[in-house]
Amino acid sequence: MSNFQTLFSGAAAEFWLRWLHYFFGILWIGHLYYFNFSQMAFMTEADAATKSVVFQKLTPKTMKYFRYGALFTFLTGWGMIGHKMGAMGIPASSAWGTMVLTGGLIGSLMFLNVWLIIWPNNKVMIENAVRTAKGESAIPGVADLAARAAIASRTNTLFSLPMLFFMAAPSHLGMSLSDQASLVPYWSVFAILIGAIEFNAIKGKMGPLQKMAHVIHFGILVTLVLYFAMAFLAG
Template sequence: MIVNLFSGHGLLELNDLALLRWAHIVAGIIWVGLLYFFNFVQMPAIAAATADQGGPGPAAIGKYILPRALLWFRWAALATWLTGGWYLVRTDQLLAAFTLGLSRGGDTAYGLPMGIGVWLGTILLINVWLVLWPNQKKVMGMVKTEGETDLARARKTIATVARINAVLSIPMLMFMVAAGHGVAL
């Protein structure tokens, strides 16, 4: 499928791979943007709201902002991973990425940086769905906790894993951009 914009003048031609790549990039911007929001805006804001005696407290963030942000965060993570995986399937690069280029007889110019990015993205996705989301449901009161100790542990796990994901996102982005632009390692 080719979408030719500007009535056939060839100014902008988008095929299905280009649209798939754009979907991956947009979903990734939402995912990583929200990851940075949680780490650099929301967590400090909750600390400030807790200390503010005259304000609405952290409940305002937890009740109105957090559920919507988490919805977009976890589904953008999945959309990013799925569109990236589908792009690699369509371009016959999936095996090369997951084997760091070794499946192509050692041709690692694309496979190594892309593979490192793919593996880091997979770790981030697993953290979102299997570590962060179950603990966030506890903090938001969506699932029952085993008391204050369990709740405190959930909060600590969220803070730690969110920071780990923020740190891992930097090399993930660097390696994916390097692969897409032919930067050798």
């Protein structure tokens, strides 16, 4: 087969999906990091008029690329999983399946945080800025919605570390799992740890997540806990 044909063969479909997955992943996580590393710090220093302009003019644009980036990353990611586990028959309990599902499930929670918390709450914040700029009264409860969106966004930044580790690991880390070991202990550790962090995003407090250094350190810690749990409980 010529090099030209490799890009257009039937088997190349997964490669095109992978390429789109990178593009949408960068579009999404690029915005997430911009919000968390730069914009949130800027907003704590900005005066009320500047904040209002940001919500009215900038946030509608950033939120559009952010949420559709998330949607298409999610769809192309599950498309690849569907192709590999369905058409190619790779089992979910294989080392590849266990690692990719770890990254993919964290990524899917992040996607839900975008579409069910961050975007709906930001929509109200945008509307509130437009209304108050016209001299109308503020929407009640808008400060709580802003705080909840910020906690969910910080949580997604934390999640992005283990998510990226387990996204790249299936094809590059070379970790193997034992045929004898049950995956129940590993998935229990995963469910408790990731579930507790997600529960905090939905109901809990900002706490130490306020500081980006803590978010990154906590993200590294969660990555290591999942890695060691997988290696020792299922390896």
